[in-house]
Amino acid sequence: MVLLKKLLFVLFLMVALSNYNVGMGFPVKFALTKTVSITIDQTIEGTFIRMGNGKPMIMREIEEDLWFEPELDIYLHFKHNKHCGSIETLELRRYNEAIHLSAKQDSADLFPGAPQQIPEVFDEMIPRLMVAFNVPGVSIAGIENGRIAWTRAYGVKTAGNEEKITDSTLFEAAYMSKAQFAYATLRLVDRGEFDLDIPLVIISGKPYEKVVRDTPGEPLHKKITARMVFQHQTGFPNWSSDDALKPLFEPGTGIGYSGEGFEFCQRVVEDITGLCLNEFMKKELFQPLGMDRSSFVWEDHFSDISSWGHDSDGNEILNRRIVTEGNAAYSLYTTPSEYALFLIDLMNKTPGHGSLLSEESRLEMLNPTVHDPSRSSLPRAGETISDDVLWALSWRAQKTNTGMRFHHGGSNSTGFRCITEFDPASADGIVIMTNATGGSDLIDQVFKMTSLP
Numbered sequence: 001m002v003l004l005k006k007l008l009f010v011l012f013l014m015v016a017l018s019n020y021n022v023g024m025g026f027p028v029k030f031a032l033t034k035t036v037s038i039t040i041d042q043t044i045e046g047t048f049i050r051m052g053n054g055k056p057m058i059m060r061e062i063e064e065d066l067w068f069e070p071e072l073d074i075y076l077h078f079k080h081n082k083h084c085g086s087i088e089t090l091e092l093r094r095y096n097e098a099i100h101l102s103a104k105q106d107s108a109d110l111f112p113g114a115p116q117q118i119p120e121v122f123d124e125m126i127p128r129l130m131v132a133f134n135v136p137g138v139s140i141a142g143i144e145n146g147r148i149a150w151t152r153a154y155g156v157k158t159a160g161n162e163e164k165i166t167d168s169t170l171f172e173a174a175y176m177s178k179a180q181f182a183y184a185t186l187r188l189v190d191r192g193e194f195d196l197d198i199p200l201v202i203i204s205g206k207p208y209e210k211v212v213r214d215t216p217g218e219p220l221h222k223k224i225t226a227r228m229v230f231q232h233q234t235g236f237p238n239w240s241s242d243d244a245l246k247p248l249f250e251p252g253t254g255i256g257y258s259g260e261g262f263e264f265c266q267r268v269v270e271d272i273t274g275l276c277l278n279e280f281m282k283k284e285l286f287q288p289l290g291m292d293r294s295s296f297v298w299e300d301h302f303s304d305i306s307s308w309g310h311d312s313d314g315n316e317i318l319n320r321r322i323v324t325e326g327n328a329a330y331s332l333y334t335t336p337s338e339y340a341l342f343l344i345d346l347m348n349k350t351p352g353h354g355s356l357l358s359e360e361s362r363l364e365m366l367n368p369t370v371h372d373p374s375r376s377s378l379p380r381a382g383e384t385i386s387d388d389v390l391w392a393l394s395w396r397a398q399k400t401n402t403g404m405r406f407h408h409g410g411s412n413s414t415g416f417r418c419i420t421e422f423d424p425a426s427a428d429g430i431v432i433m434t435n436a437t438g439g440s441d442l443i444d445q446v447f448k449m450t451s452l453p
Helices: 002-024 119-133 174-190 200-204 209-214 226-230 259-273 277-289 336-346 359-365 439-449
Strands: 028-031 037-043 046-051 060-063 066-069 074-080 087-094 097-102 137-144 147-155 396-400 403-412 416-423 428-434
Touching (some): 028 097, 037 087, 087 119, 097 119, 119 137, 137 336, 147 336, 174 226, 174 259, 174 277, 174 336, 174 403, 174 416, 200 259, 226 259, 277 336, 336 416, 336 428, 428 439
Antiparallel strands (some): 028 037, 060 066, 074 087, 137 147, 137 428, 396 403, 403 416, 416 428
8 A cells, every 4th residue: 555655646746747847848948059959857856957969967956046057067047937937038157158048049040140250249159159069268359451350258267267268368279380380480581591492401401300210211301391391291190109200101292281290390490590499489470579478388477377278078178288398380379369460460461560571471371282182171151162272381271252261270189279260362360269179169160150251
């Protein structure tokens, strides 16, 4: 009899909860982005939130209609329909950004301003994408007609910490470092101190010690020039890891993205100038352009002004690699605004004077000549784009129906994902930096929904 009473009680609860859920409108879906929704459900076990196709996670009620989910560090404030009690809207707060969602809004109706490049559209779009892809911080600089026209900063430096990202917060530019090093090297070319087409071993007067150490007598690397480095035709792998470093094909005859090539060129530049990489970059680029915060090595005070990297779940990456010896391929610490100063100079729109480069070198850097069949087009909204990806000097280039666009991405294992793109003809551009590996998906969605720059 006791067992029967328990079974009847459980059955009563299930029926009552079912009727309650129908009345309250559970489960409720909210369109977070065009591809990701948030589902709120209530069962006998409690109230749950599910992000996209992720697992349901139980929430706890802090006060009436205010709920918290600790794993995502997310707060939800419900607003009910006063007649039927169903949830109509909610305010979602994560990474110190508030997002207002309506159960009546269809995902197709989101971001009606796209594909315009309007900062106000980003104010609606970026915080939603940050939540969807677990990205605690994003910083953006927009360039219009050769000037920094607007900036935006969203989220926090570190997940679980309320210290907000600002325009002056440092990020790792990652592989976007390469273009700045190539640019500074072209200044040596302008002064007759360097040549893009003379093999690097001839310029330095010795074989590359990193190759000789691994593969004594290796001959192919002696053919590598700076031009091959900047157009990723050295034959070197991206990074050699524990493998012996040597070209995988005849330099100049193929294409293969390589950080090792940039490090080789860096060592030669350091030898002939007598400067370490960071001092070289300060002299040739940072100081002339007023890039006061930028550095290729970590400085002690960066702890106070830098964001921190995060993994795909938005968790802080501990034991972060701190770069004390600069690497031309990936170690630039900077802000989107300071990177934008470099782009403005490259597009020959620096206020008060021309580019730091001669016109010949500037145009040479923006002359795409090497086809890269391994690269795919950036996703694009509202315009056609060629599938043919080319390399200029350290820049990928693609033709669009509005002209040639140049871009470069950045991806470091420390949890930073970045991108920049610009149009030299209009002198428009954009720099986006994020502090999580989910930033790749965020950037992808931004380009799919907006026409940039």
